Amino acid sequence: MTIGKMKKYEEMLQNPVLRPHLPETHWMTNSRTLRMLKTHSSLFIKPNHGSGGNGIIRVRRLRRGYEVQCGSSRKTAGPASVLKAIHSYRKSKHRYLVQKGLQLEKYHGVIFDIRVYLQKPKNDWMIAGMAARVAAPHKFVTNYHKGGHAEPLRRVLLSLFQNNQAKVNAYYQKIEKLSINIAKTVNHWHSIHELGVDLAIGKDGHIWIIEANSHPGHMLFTQLSDRTMIRTIMANKRSIGI
Template sequence: MAVGKMKKYREMLRNPVLRPHLPETHWMTDARALGMLKTYSSIFIKPNQGSGGSGIIRVKRLKSGYEVRCGPSMKLAGASSVLKAIHSYRKSNDRYLVQRDLRLAKYHGVIFDIRVYLQKPKHKWMISGMTARVAAPHKFVTNVHKGGHAAPLREVLLSIFHNNSAKVDNCYRKIEQLSIVIAKTINKWHPIHELGVDLAIDGTGRIWIIEANSRPGHMLFTQLPDRTMIRTILANKRSLGRTTS
């Protein structure tokens, strides 16, 4: 079974380099969800073993009540019925975690995050691919299965940093450094040779760790006009004996 989100979150939380980049996350309980909604204007409730953006619930505080969304479905709820709305979207057999929402920077008016594809074909972690993952209009997740698409990362960073090349280069370096630290940290606990790291940038330019996926898919990189990254990923997969993903 794949390693759950909470286990990897706690492993990363032990690393002082990664800790400032991790959004507040807890096991989901009714009391925890209500408490976090008092602190944050929006929260995510995610299945611990979920992938592809499936089953993610967003609860957003409104002037009067709450908006609870899961996929294309949306419910409006008052303070007394918000938990009922949340539970209506949950699968009873799954464990969930609750995480603060982030005010993400936007690219052409929609949110995006960053997928970093790391591999260890020999004895050293390397970054085989980095791309922005842009959400479909009006979506709150960026996954390809939910309509998201790849865009060249430097192009997206130049847009959000208003063509300031120095800021883009600095952000790029930080993303690379952070991703390698994440891979080494997760690898301490699990015998992995590939890792998909999802990072986000908020409106102030701060980098956040969304999650680390020990079974990353590579199809996102086939959408990029430059084929260099997908060729590198596939070449390393052949070296690792893993040609499917």
């Protein structure tokens, strides 16, 4: 059975180094959702066992009321009907989390995040690939199956930081260090040998942990013109036996 998002979140929360990088997240209840809507301009509501960006609901505060969106469908609702709008997109068999929405940096006007592909072919974790995942226009998720595409991470960071090489290198080191720390923290999950870590950069420059996935997909890396990362990933898969 796959490990749910809340279990991963709670385990990472125990690590004092990772804790400042985790957005506020709780089990979804009606009362919790309404409380968080009062203090945050946006929320993400996610199925605990969802993957590929499926079933994620975004709630954004408008000047009057809220916009509730799931996939390409969206509704506007007032304070009295926002819960009804949220529940119309929920699947009853799933348990959901509610998470603080983040104000993220953009690349060419659309949101992006960072996928770090870690593998453990022997005894130690290594980073086999890192790429930016750029969302399709008007999408709020970056997943490959939702139209997101890969861009070389250095290219995106150079654009973000106005070609400041020193700043890009510093962020690279932070991303690598944080990702290895995450992998070591969750290492006991049924002897996993691969991990997909998704990170994002806020408008204030802070790095946020979005997800740690014990069954990461590698198709994103096939989109990069430089084949080095996908070759490394596939070679390690053969070594691991998966």
